[in-house]
Amino acid sequence: MKQILYSITLGLLVFIISYYWLDEPVKEARVLSSSDAAELRVEQTQTRGAPPPERDLLETEPINKDYEPAVVVEPDDQPGIIPERIEIPAIGVDAPVGKEGYTEEGGMAVPDSVTKVGWFEPGTKPGRKGNSVIAGHVDGRNGPAVFFDLKDLNAGDEIFVYGENGSKLTYTVQKVAAYPVSDAPLREIFGPTDQRALNLITCTGPYDREASGYTERLTVFTTLKDSRYAPS
Amino acid sequence: MKKLLSSLAAVVLIFGVFAPVAFADNHSGGDMAMVRVLHASPDAPAVDVYVDGNAVVEGAEFKAATDYMELPAGEHTIEVYAAGTMGEQDPVLSADATVEAGMAYTAAAIGNLDSIELKITQDETEASEGMAKVRVGHFIPGAPAVDVGPIGGDALFSGAEFPMVTDYSELEAGTYDLEVRTTDGTQLIDLSGTTIESGKVYSAFAVGTADSPDVLLLEDSSAMPSSMPETGFGGASQNSNTMAYAAILGVLAMGAGLVLFRKRSEA
Incomplete structure (x- = not known):
């Protein structure tokens, strides 16, 4: 009798523990793919701090430079585009892009459609300096949606964004990362930057039926590689 | 009986270790x-x-x-x-x-x-929709009070003295030919072709010396939502699998326990 009781207790225990363990949403960012760009940037800041060769090394010790510089506004000669279509050959995405603004609560609005994606219009125009953001659904009520395969992107994959009259921007994936929904680095995704960046957002992680929402957000960080503007 | 007590103690212990992890609040950068x-x-x-x-x-x-x-x-x-x-x-x-x-x-x-x-x-970290926010800081020791405005036009910021930082002003987005000038109209710094964009927040800090003044125009913030978008309805979510995996592990453990305990009692 006792053996059975032990076994049931053990089984129950393993079930409860593994349930919580498997269901545990991440509390920290998970980087799914990354190029070395971030590391390179740090090195560059440091080497920039080395003394210029004409200075006497005996006289002045090299200054160790270590900080992230602020975004200083400089003239931007690229006009940027109003995005109309996005194409991601690596995962077979070819979708229309609409304009989205804020929700009533001040969050980012998304399209009602599961086949269309939304560009955050109050933010940066694709092609200009700053973070442009495009969000799309991972699934609808009954199955996968436009950005279902976004998690499969890898650093180096290309993304094409088309504007009116055939303008075409080419972006390269730098990093793919997942964040807990309430702890995402909004400033890194939407805030000021010296780069011409495009960040794609969709949902990921476990689905919380009580809150009817996913517990994590997937962000694909990309930077502009090439731009071709339609003659105006 | 002793065995039962010790295994109960083990249960309590294991729960004690795992429960805080399972029920801990989601800590965010709120503080x-x-x-x-x-x-x-x-x-x-x-x-x-x-x-x-x-x-x-x-x-x-x-x-x-x-x-x-x-x-x-x-x-x-x-x-x-x-x-x-x-x-x-x-x-x-x-x-x-x-x-x-x-x-x-x-x-x-x-x-x-x-x-x-x-x-x-x-x-400031939030700009108004459709407008830009700009402020000016006078950090040039020994330089006189300054105005900032379109070249030859009315000042947008007037009478800023060292080491004052003005309040933010809302400005229409666009490209401005601005200048920093003394309050009597002598140009100190030419800022022609300064583009400011809606939804962004800027700080223009005048730095340097009276002889070689400069302006550092920083982008403090840009249009940002207060939260991430809601990008899924759960129709393709794999959450139900968690329960199944956990159940399988539980049943396996139960079976293993049964075999193990029976063997031991036979011995």
């Missing part, structure tokens, strides 16, 4: 402030900045501005050393500052080296 550092002392050397004894900025030269760094809300000691001299020399500057959660600040080292001081201003 953090943002602070950036600006080196605006024209004759001061490159500096290292320490907060509560920890190096946060190293080798910042005159006109260097850092991006915002997260700092827990509360009081902090900010010390500025000539680069690489921490532990050898006294700081050139030391100040206590209290920062509030959710707020952003600029800590600027200003004035000439013999009268260097730390000026802390609170920064």
Whole structure:
């Protein structure tokens, strides 16, 4: 009798523990793919701090430079585009892009459609300096949606964004990362930057039926590689 | 009976270890402030900045501005050393500052080296929809009071004196031919072709000396939502699998337990 009781207790225990363990949403960012760009940037800041060769090394010790510089506004000669279509050959995405603004609560609005994606219009125009953001659904009520395969992107994959009259921007994936929904680095995704960046957002992680929402957000960080503007 | 008690104790112990992990609140960055550092002392050397004894900025030269760094809300000691001299020399500057959660600040080292001081201003992080927000800081020691406005036009900011930082003003987005001029109209700095965009927040800090003035135009913030978008309805979610996997593991353990305990009682 006792053996059975032990076994049931053990089984129950393993079930409860593994349930919580498997269901545990991440509390920290998970980087799914990354190029070395971030590391390179740090090195560059440091080497920039080395003394210029004409200075006497005996006289002045090299200054160790270590900080992230602020975004200083400089003239931007690229006009940027109003995005109309996005194409991601690596995962077979070819979708229309609409304009989205804020929700009533001040969050980012998304399209009602599961086949269309939304560009955050109050933010940066694709092609200009700053973070442009495009969000799309991972699934609808009954199955996968436009950005279902976004998690499969890898650093180096290309993304094409088309504007009116055939303008075409080419972006390269730098990093793919997942964040807990309430702890995402909004400033890194939407805030000021010296780069011409495009960040794609969709949902990921476990689905919380009580809150009817996913517990994590997937962000694909990309930077502009090439731009071709339609003659105006 | 003893065995039962000890296994019960084990159950309690295991729960004690796992429960806090399972039920812990989601900690977010809700109790953090943002602070950036600006080196605006024209004759001061490159500096290292320490907060509560920890190096946060190293080798910042005159006109260097850092991006915002997260700092827990509360009081902090900010010390500025000539680069690489921490532990050898006294700081050139030391100040206590209290920062509030959710707020952003600029800590600027200003004035000439013999009268260097730390000026802390609170920064805006939200622009109004469709408008830009701009403010001006006068960090040029020895320079007269200045106006900032379109060349030859009415001043947008007037009578800013060292070491004053104006309030933010809302401006229409666009490209402006601006100038920094003395209050009697002599141009100090030409800022022709300055483009400001809607949804963004800017700080224009005038730095340097009266003979060689310069403007550092920083982008404090840009249009940002308060939360991430809701990008899924759960129709393709794999959450139900969690329950199944856990159940399988549980049943396996139960079976293993049964075999193990039976063997032991047979022995």
